Amino acid sequence: MTCRIAVFGTGYLGATHAACMAELGHEVLGVDVDAAKLAKLEAGEVPFYEPGLAEVLKRNVDSGRLRFTSSYEEAADFADVHFIGVGTPQRKGDFGADLTYVNAVVDQLGPLITRPSVIFGKSTVPVGTAEALARRLDAFSRPGAEIELAWNPEFLREGFAVEDTLHPDRMVLGLRKTGRGRAEEVARQVYKKLLDEEIPFIITDLSTAELVKTAANAFLATKISFINAMSEVCEAAGGDVTTLADAIGYDARIGRRFLNAGIGFGGGCLPKDIRAFMARAGEIGADEALTFLREVDNINMRRRTRTVELAREAVGGSLLGARVAVLGAAFKPNSDDVRDSPALNIAGQIQLQGASVSVYDPKAIENSRRIFPTLSYESTAVDACKGADVVLVLTEWSEFREMDPRALSNVVRTKRIIDGRNCLDRDRWTEAGWGYRGMGRS
Numbered sequence: 258m259t260c261r262i263a264v265f266g267t268g269y270l271g272a273t274h275a276a277c278m279a280e281l282g283h284e285v286l287g288v289d290v291d292a293a294k295l296a297k298l299e300a301g302e303v304p305f306y307e308p309g310l311a312e313v314l315k316r317n318v319d320s321g322r323l324r325f326t327s328s329y330e331e332a333a334d335f336a337d338v339h340f341i342g343v344g345t346p347q348r349k350g351d352f353g354a355d356l357t358y359v360n361a362v363v364d365q366l367g368p369l370i371t372r373p374s375v376i377f378g379k380s381t382v383p384v385g386t387a388e389a390l391a392r393r394l395d396a397f398s399r400p401g402a403e404i405e406l407a408w409n410p411e412f413l414r415e416g417f418a419v420e421d422t423l424h425p426d427r428m429v430l431g432l433r434k435t436g437r438g439r440a441e442e443v444a445r446q447v448y449k450k451l452l453d454e455e456i457p458f459i460i461t462d463l464s465t466a467e468l469v470k471t472a473a474n475a476f477l478a479t480k481i482s483f484i485n486a487m488s489e490v491c492e493a494a495g496g497d498v499t500t501l502a503d504a505i506g507y508d509a510r511i512g513r514r515f516l517n518a519g520i521g522f523g524g525g526c527l528p529k530d531i532r533a534f535m536a537r538a539g540e541i542g543a544d545e546a547l548t549f550l551r552e553v554d555n556i557n558m559r560r561r562t563r564t565v566e567l568a569r570e571a572v573g574g575s576l577l578g579a580r581v582a583v584l585g586a587a588f589k590p591n592s593d594d595v596r597d598s599p600a601l602n603i604a605g606q607i608q609l610q611g612a613s614v615s616v617y618d619p620k621a622i623e624n625s626r627r628i629f630p631t632l633s634y635e636s637t638a639v640d641a642c643k644g645a646d647v648v649l650v651l652t653e654w655s656e657f658r659e660m661d662p663r664a665l666s667n668v669v670r671t672k673r674i675i676d677g678r679n680c681l682d683r684d685r686w687t688e689a690g691w692g693y694r695g696m697g698r699s
């Protein structure tokens with residue numbers, strides 16, 4: 258059955274969700290306040306880099322199933338299923354999540370709805386937010402509108418957003434404890450194709466649904482910081498963290514995924530989500546339960562300073578006047594996202610210590626320039642490496658993994674490379690006469 262759906266927010270989450278819901282056969286309206294973004298989307302262009310999304314978007318815009326608007330009135334009139342996919346960034350000045358955008362959607366949309374509708378929240382929010390929003394809707398919805406709020410967190414990874422939306426590991430739906438309405442039935446209609454594939458569908462209460470998302474991200478962050486802590490121990494003891502990760506990863510209870518040591522995690526989700534989780538735990542009197550996340554955060558931030566130290570050591574003890582090439586600026590490969598990117602943060606710190614830093618990234622230069630205009634940017638890896646005293650690989654793009662060390666040998670001043678993601682073939686680089694330094698590898 259075709260549903261008429263509005264998706265609020267057209268960032269990574271919202272744009273992908275809107276395009277994928279149309280791909281499932283629904284009629285979809287994407288809603289945003291940013292006119293420039295809407296113009297691009299309407300033309301079938303994705304305003305950021307996300308592999309595979311452009312095709313899905315274009316196909317559905319062309320077929321007429323997917324449209325975009327800035328009008329909440331139009332959305333309320335058109336759809337009876339609404340998804341909230343706006344951002345919940347870290348609040349300026351503290352760890353908590355900024356709920357301005359989520360609240361704005363509910364406050365603007367609620368009073369405009371005139372018939373029974375379901376609003377599904379997808380944004381990552383502190384536990385308790387959904388119940389508060391539901392109460393807000395109760396207070397100002399029109400008679401007969403019967404607006405039901407449910408929480409349906411997303412788990413998509415940038416770089417795999419389409420795949421994760423159309424073929425998720427699981428789906429979670431949180432319903433209000435006060436009497437069940439139509440939300441489950443509507444969710445089953447919206448996701449029928451996915452449910453037919455027997456993707457696990459977990460129905461729970463609002464709080465648990467909100468917590469599933471934050472707990473999943475906290476676990477992933479902890480896993481990365483665990484292996485980065487082992488990396489510190491390996492450095493002190495003369496061990497090799499990559500071999501260690503391979504060996505412990507064979508234990509199915511541990512698993513090898515998300516055990517890549519390096520410069521740590523960044524991006525628009527993990528760092529701010531663990532902080533918001535700690536902040537909310539404090540507010541509800543459970544702060545002791547999450548004090549370990551502070552250490553997870555500390556370990557993660559230490560990786561950045563450690564990488565700067567390694568660069569300093571590599572150029573003989575002072576970065577002043579050194580030429581440093583940084584390959585990679587995005588917070589991870591296959592993305593142009595530089596939000597809280599460890600790579601860019603390290604590049605900035607090195608520059609602050611007096612080095613001249615040349616950065617190259619296959620997709621993230623434009624975004625990097627916007628937030629770090631003082632670094633110099635090059636359009637190829639070779640250009641960035643010209644005259645370098647040390648080369649740092651900070652995002653594991655396949656272009657860098659596959660790089661031929663000999664192609665750079667005559668370009669750099671000194672053949673010295675720091676593999677911030679342990680993604681290079683160490684033997685290949687050392688055989689070509691390079692000094693190789695990995696993270697947590699003796």
Ligand code: UDX
Pocket residue numbers: 411412413414415416474477481514515516517518519520521522523524525526527588589590
């Ligand atoms: C994350 C979650 O994976 C996703 O489920 C959630 O919905 C949103 O947040 P994303 O931010 O796209 O997704 O990136 P992810 O692939 O999780 O990587 C996060 C960071 O961890 C990156 O900076 C990555 O480089 C780093 N990382 C990841 C490591 O340092 N080591 C690893 O082993 C894995």
